[in-house]
Amino acid sequence: MGWGSHFYTxxxxxxxxxxxxxxxxxxxxxxxxxxxxxxxxxxxxxxxEVTVGGHLVHSKKNGDGFVDSDPKLLKIVAAIESCLA
Structure with missing residues (x-):
């Protein structure tokens, strides 16, 4: 479990x-x-906010809202897949 994702709430x-x-x-x-x-x-x-591999990929503060739809979730999933590749 060396890969990290951080959420700020x-x-x-x-x-x-x-x-x-x-x-x-x-x-x-x-x-x-x-x-x-x-x-x-x-x-x-x-x-x-969701940070993946040190990069901010989702921010309610910046207009993304909560992760409450498939497109928002898939954006985070894609960032994770990129880090794991």
Whole structure:
């Protein structure tokens, strides 16, 4: 599990399960290949960011919203596949 993906969400996020659901889906798609972690942002609200291999690939703050559709998920999956290749 040397590959890492990090998610930044506020601790009082209206849908903290969004992180959990995304984590579970990515671990289902890439069993044993990921090191997924979450980090709260207590000083800032409204963040939900996904970093893959050190690169920001999804940002609610920058207009991507939550990962709530297949195109958003597939963008993250493609970034992971690229890192694992």
């Amino acid at each position: 506020p601790p009082h996020c209206p849908s903290p399960s969004g992180f959990v659901k995304l984590k579970q889906e990515l671990e289902r798609r890439f069993p044993g290949a990921l090191d997924v972690s979450g980090q709260g942002t207590p000083e800032v609200t409204g963040w939900f």
